Amino acid sequence: MTRKIYNCEHGCAVESTLQMISGRWKSVILYHLMFDGSLRYNELQKLIPGITRRMVSLQLKDLEKDGLIYRKVVQEKPLQVVYGMTDYGYSLKEIIELLYRWGEDFNHKNAGLLEEECLTCN
């Protein structure tokens, strides 16, 4: 995942941020680590229906590389790893919260649609 630099006119900064939290599962992972607290690899996988081990790995690796989360080996044999937000990651808190609230509102407004299409609801 090489960071892309877009056109650097106004608006570029918005893309820089989106780049960090875009990725099929990044925002959900961030949401969980932010509001559920630090979690283990397996816990994340259980919390996020549909995600594969591969994607847990890849997305976590990206987020870690960007300094938004940390990875800590708690114990070897059996291997135990914990992921959590860094301070830098927490600086995204307000953004994630706003995205969440806006989305809640959107989902509410489009509840009819969602019920029809959402396969994993309930």
Added chain:
Amino acid sequence: MTRKIYNCEHGCAVESTLQMISGRWKSVILYHLMFDGSLRYNELQKLIPGITRRMVSLQLKDLEKDGLIYRKVVQEKPLQVVYGMTDYGYSLKEIIELLYRWGEDFNHKNAGLLEEECLTCN
């Protein structure tokens, strides 16, 4: 562009929002329409280096379909069209602003990197 419904556990709402503003050029377009005011097709293209006419069309169409922007024909012969934010679109203002500020900070911190990789800067 069919709206995708992800796993509807917590975090789902964040994805719903991101879905609306993700897309190669959507966030920049939103930024411009939000802070520069309504703009014509050509003006948008000029303001956004690198975007093709095709993408201007596609992204605008998506945004319009989602109710975030409106399209208004100002005059026929010669055809003149203006795009602008709807009230619903403006409800994203705080989000876009935060994304922008966070990204500015990020770009600043990584200025060295950016200078090397950014092809369209200055």
Added chain:
DNA sequence: CTGTATCCCCGGTGATACTG
């Protein structure tokens, strides 16, 4: 338990030419 290695597919996007 916590990952990695491979293979493959599909949709988003770029390039380019055409249109009302």
Added chain:
DNA sequence: CAGTATCACCGGGGATACAG
């Protein structure tokens, strides 16, 4: 001026099997 039509590419992500 404001788009649309086609084609082609490529990289993000899914499925599955393997590994320390």
